[in-house]
Amino acid sequence: MSESITAKAAQGGIEAAVKRATQIGVPMSIAIIDSGRALVGFLRMDKALLGSIEIAQAKAFTARTVNARTSDLMPLVQPGAPFYGLEVSHRQPMVIFGGGVPITHRGEVIGAIGVSGGSAEQDVDVAEAGARFLQGLETF
Amino acid sequence: MSESITAKAAQGGIEAAVKRATQIGVPMSIAIIDSGRALVGFLRMDKALLGSIEIAQAKAFTARTVNARTSDLMPLVQPGAPFYGLEVSHRQPMVIFGGGVPITHRGEVIGAIGVSGGSAEQDVDVAEAGARFLQGLETF
Amino acid sequence: MSESITAKAAQGGIEAAVKRATQIGVPMSIAIIDSGRALVGFLRMDKALLGSIEIAQAKAFTARTVNARTSDLMPLVQPGAPFYGLEVSHRQPMVIFGGGVPITHRGEVIGAIGVSGGSAEQDVDVAEAGARFLQGLETF
Amino acid sequence: MSESITAKAAQGGIEAAVKRATQIGVPMSIAIIDSGRALVGFLRMDKALLGSIEIAQAKAFTARTVNARTSDLMPLVQPGAPFYGLEVSHRQPMVIFGGGVPITHRGEVIGAIGVSGGSAEQDVDVAEAGARFLQGLETF
Numbered sequence: 001m002s003e004s005i006t007a008k009a010a011q012g013g014i015e016a017a018v019k020r021a022t023q024i025g026v027p028m029s030i031a032i033i034d035s036g037r038a039l040v041g042f043l044r045m046d047k048a049l050l051g052s053i054e055i056a057q058a059k060a061f062t063a064r065t066v067n068a069r070t071s072d073l074m075p076l077v078q079p080g081a082p083f084y085g086l087e088v089s090h091r092q093p094m095v096i097f098g099g100g101v102p103i104t105h106r107g108e109v110i111g112a113i114g115v116s117g118g119s120a121e122q123d124v125d126v127a128e129a130g131a132r133f134l135q136g137l138e139t140f
Numbered sequence: 141m142s143e144s145i146t147a148k149a150a151q152g153g154i155e156a157a158v159k160r161a162t163q164i165g166v167p168m169s170i171a172i173i174d175s176g177r178a179l180v181g182f183l184r185m186d187k188a189l190l191g192s193i194e195i196a197q198a199k200a201f202t203a204r205t206v207n208a209r210t211s212d213l214m215p216l217v218q219p220g221a222p223f224y225g226l227e228v229s230h231r232q233p234m235v236i237f238g239g240g241v242p243i244t245h246r247g248e249v250i251g252a253i254g255v256s257g258g259s260a261e262q263d264v265d266v267a268e269a270g271a272r273f274l275q276g277l278e279t280f
Numbered sequence: 281m282s283e284s285i286t287a288k289a290a291q292g293g294i295e296a297a298v299k300r301a302t303q304i305g306v307p308m309s310i311a312i313i314d315s316g317r318a319l320v321g322f323l324r325m326d327k328a329l330l331g332s333i334e335i336a337q338a339k340a341f342t343a344r345t346v347n348a349r350t351s352d353l354m355p356l357v358q359p360g361a362p363f364y365g366l367e368v369s370h371r372q373p374m375v376i377f378g379g380g381v382p383i384t385h386r387g388e389v390i391g392a393i394g395v396s397g398g399s400a401e402q403d404v405d406v407a408e409a410g411a412r413f414l415q416g417l418e419t420f
Numbered sequence: 421m422s423e424s425i426t427a428k429a430a431q432g433g434i435e436a437a438v439k440r441a442t443q444i445g446v447p448m449s450i451a452i453i454d455s456g457r458a459l460v461g462f463l464r465m466d467k468a469l470l471g472s473i474e475i476a477q478a479k480a481f482t483a484r485t486v487n488a489r490t491s492d493l494m495p496l497v498q499p500g501a502p503f504y505g506l507e508v509s510h511r512q513p514m515v516i517f518g519g520g521v522p523i524t525h526r527g528e529v530i531g532a533i534g535v536s537g538g539s540a541e542q543d544v545d546v547a548e549a550g551a552r553f554l555q556g557l558e559t560f
Contacts, residue, residue, distance in 0.1 A: 007158075007185050018147075036316020037470065039193050042182035045147050053179050065471040079499050082540050085507040085516050090474050190317065191345040194370045219359050227365040236365050260362050287438075287465050298427075319473050322462035325427050333459050 004034040005103065005111040009137055010041030013103075013113060017130035018045060021117070028117030028126055029056040032103075032134075035110045037064050045117070052116035058093045059100030059127075060114030065090070067109045071098030071124055099123030101131045144174040145243065145251040149277055150181030153243075153253060157270035158185060161257070168257030168266055169196040172243075172274075175250045177204050185257070192256035198233045199240030199267075200254030205230070207249045211238030211264055239263030241271045284314040285383065285391040289417055290321030293383075293393060297410035298325060301397070308397030308406055309336040312383075312414075315390045317344050325397070332396035338373045339380030339407075340394030345370070347389045351378030351404055379403030381411045424454040425523065425531040429557055430461030433523075433533060437550035438465060441537070448537030448546055449476040452523075452554075455530045457484050465537070472536035478513045479520030479547075480534030485510070487529045491518030491544055519543030521551045 005013075010032040017030045027045040029052035034040050037060075044053055059070050066073070073096040076083040087094045098120035103111045113134070115127040145153075150172040157170045167185040169192035174180050177200075184193055199210050206213070213236040216223040227234045238260035243251045253274070255267040285293075290312040297310045307325040309332035314320050317340075324333055339350050346353070353376040356363040367374045378400035383391045393414070395407040425433075430452040437450045447465040449472035454460050457480075464473055479490050486493070493516040496503040507514045518540035523531045533554070535547040 007183055011183070034316070036190075036314070036318065038184070038190055038316065039182060040184050042179060043147055043151070044178070044180050050176075050178050066469055083517055084494065085497065088508050089478060089513050089515050090471070091512065189346055191370070198369060214364065217365065228368050232371065233369050235369050237363055287463055291463070316470075318464070318470055319462060320464050322459060323427055323431070324458070324460050330456075330458050 004036075005032060005040050005134065007040060009134055012137070013130040013134040014041050014043045016133035017113070017115060017126050018043065020129035021045060021126045024118070024122055024125065026118035026122050028115055028123070029053050030126070030130060031056040031060045031114045032130070033057075033060045033064060033112050033114075035064070037061055040111070048117045054093075055095055055116035056099070056114040058095040058114065059116060059123075060112040061092065062094045062096070063100035063102045063112035063114065064109060065094065067102055069098070069102070069124075070096055070100035071120065074098070097123075099127050101127045103131055103134045105135065144176070145172060145180050145274065147180060149274055152277070153270040153274040154181050154183045156273035157253065157255060157266050158183065160269035161185060161266045164258070164262060164265065166258035166262050168255055168263070169193050170266070170270060171196040171200045171254045172270070173200045173204055173252050173254075175204070177201055180251070188257045194233075195235055195256035196239070196254040198235040198254065199256060199263075200252040201232065202234040202236065203240035203242045203252035203254065204249060205234065207242050209238070209242065210236055210240030211260065214238070237263075239267050241267040243271055243274045245275065284316075285312060285320050285414065287320060289414055292417070293410040293414040294321050294323045296413035297393070297395060297406050298323065300409035301325060301406045304398070304402060304405065306398035306402050308395050308403070309333050310406070310410060311336040311340045311394045312410070313337075313340045313344060313392050313394075315344070317341055320391070328397045334373075335375055335396035336379070336394040338375040338394065339396060339403075340392040341372065342374045342376070343380035343382045343392035343394065344389060345374065347382055349378070349382065350376055350380035351400065354378070377403075379407050381407045383411055383414045385415065424456070425452060425460050425554065427460060429554055432557070433550040433554040434461050434463045436553035437533065437535060437546050438463065440549035441465060441546045444538070444542060444545065446538040446542050448535055448543070449473050450546070450550060451476040451480045451534045452550070453480045453484055453532050453534075455484070457481055460531070468537045474513075475515055475536035476519070476534040478515040478534065479536060479543075480532040481512065482514040482516065483520035483522045483532035483534065484529060485514065487522050489518070489522065490516055490520030491540065494518070517543075519547050521547045523551055523554045525555065
C-alpha cells in the first residue's frame with residue numbers, strides 16, 4: 001500500500017514546525033499535503049499574516065509539483081534563466097520563494113510542507129523543522 | 141475587542157470533531173475559520189473522501205458568510221424558494237447541505253466549523269461536536 | 281509501493297473504451313486519472329464533440345473525488361435531495377451525469393475513468409468497458 | 421478543407437515522443453492539440469513530474485496560439501523585450517520555455533505538441549521527435 005502522509009503524521013509535522021516558529025518568534029501558517037497534492041493538515045498560528053494562508057498551501061503545492069524545494073526555484077525563474085515564468089505556468093499559483101519542501105520517504109516524494117509568515121529564510125527554517133519530523137517517522 | 145478563534149482553540153475543536161467522527165466510524169475533513177472567514181485549522185482524517193477537503197472548507201465559509209447553519213439553508217435554495225441559486229452566488233462555492241455551523245460567543249459569531257465526509261446528518265453531528273467544544277471555551 | 285494507474289494501463293483502458301465506442305458508433309473523449317486525480321492519459325476520438333474534452337476529465341475528477349460513479353450522483357443532487365448543489369461545491373466543475381467510474385483494486389480506489397460524447401447511457405457503457413479492462417489487470 | 425490532427429495521428433506522435441524520452445531516460449508528459457487548440461491526446465509517463473501535466477498542455481496551447489516554438493519566445497518576453505508579460509496574457513497560462521512545437525502541414529499550422537518533464541533542452545528534443553512523426557504523415 002501507498003506510503004503517504006497520515007493525519008497523525010501531519011499533526012506531528014505541524015507541531016514540530018510550530019515549535020520552531022515559536023522559538024524564532026514569528027507566527028506562521030503551515031500546510032501539509034499528500035503525494036497527490038491534497039491537503040492533509042493546516043494550522044495558522046495566532047497573529048500570522050492572512051497572506052500566509054494561501055501562500056503556505058501554494059508552497060506545498062509547488063514543492064510537490066516539481067519535487068523540489070521552492071527556494072531552489074528562485075534562480076531558475078529569473079529573467080534570462082531557463083524557467084522564467086514558471087510561477088504562472090499553472091492555473092493555480094506556484095510560489096517560488098523559500099518555504100516549500102518536499103517530504104521524501106525511501107527516495108520517493110510522498111508529500112510536501114509549505115510554510116509562510118516570515119522572511120524566506122525563516123519560512124525555510126520552519127519548513128525544514130516540519131520536514132525533518134516527517135522524514136524521521138518510520139511509518140506514516 | 142472582537143473575540144476570534146485561536147490556533148489552540150481550532151486544534152481543540154478539530155480534536156473534538158475527530159473524536160466524534162471516530163465514534164461513528166466515518167473519516168472526515170474538518171475546517172475551522174475565524175470571524176473574517178480565514179482558515180485557522182484543517183485536518184483530513186485517513187481515508188476521508190478527497191471531496192471532503194474542499195467541501196468542509198466551503199461549508200465553514202458558507203456558515204460564517206450568512207451566520208447560519210448550512211443545513212438550515214437547504215429549504216431556502218430550492219427551486220421557487222427565496223434564495224434559489226445561493227450556492228453559486230459567490231466567487232467561491234457556497235455549500236448548502238448540512239455540516240457548516242457558526243461558532244458563537246456571547247451572542248456574536250466568531251467563526252465557523254465545516255465538516256464533510258459522511259451523510260449530511262453525520263456531518264452535522266460531527267460539526268456540532270466541534271462547535272460545542274469551541275463554544276464551551278471561556279477564552280479563545 | 282502505491283498501486284496507481286501506469287501510463288501503460290491507461291493506454292490499455294483508453295483502447296478498450298475506444299473499441300466499445302467504435303462498436304456503438306459514437307465518437308468520444310476518454311480521460312484516465314490516478315488516485316491523486318492527476319491526468320494519466322486522454323484521447324479524443326475523431327469527430328467527438330469539443331464539449332467532451334472537458335466533461336470527460338471532469339467526470340473522472342468527480343468519480344475519484346467522491347469515490348462513486350457519477351451516474352449514482354444524479355438522484356442525490358436533485359431539488360429536495362440531500363446533495364442538491366454538489367456539482368458546484370468545488371472550484372472546478374463536478375459533473376453529475378453518467379460516464380465517470382472509479383477504478384478499484386483490492387477494494388481501494390486507485391483512479392477513475394471519465395467518458396463523454398454520447399448520451400449518458402452510452403458514456404456509462406463505454407466508461408465501463410475501460411474500467412473493466414483496468415480492473416482486470418494484475419499489475420498497474 | 422483544413423487538415424487537423426486525428427486521434428490516430430496523435431497516438432503516433434505520443435508514441436514517437438515516448439520512444440525518444442525513454443532513450444534519454446527522462447519521464448515526460450506529452451500533449452497534442454489540434455488546429456483549434458483542443459486537446460486530442462495526452463500521456464503522462466510513469467514517474468513524470470506532476471508539474472509536467474499542466475505545463476505540457478500549456479506549451480502546446482502556447483505554440484499554436486502564436487504559431488511559434490515556445491523556445492523562440494524566451495528572448496521576446498524578457499524585461500524590456502517586446503512581449504514582456506506574454507505568459508500571463510491569456511486566461512490560461514502561456515508557457516515560454518522550450519517544449520512547445522507547432523505541427524505544420526503544407527505550410528499550414530494544424531496543431532501543436534507540448535512536452536514537459538525534463539530540462540528545456542530535453543523537452544525540445546522530445547517534442548521534436550513527436551513533431552517529426554506527425555509532419556511525416558501523409559494523411560492525418
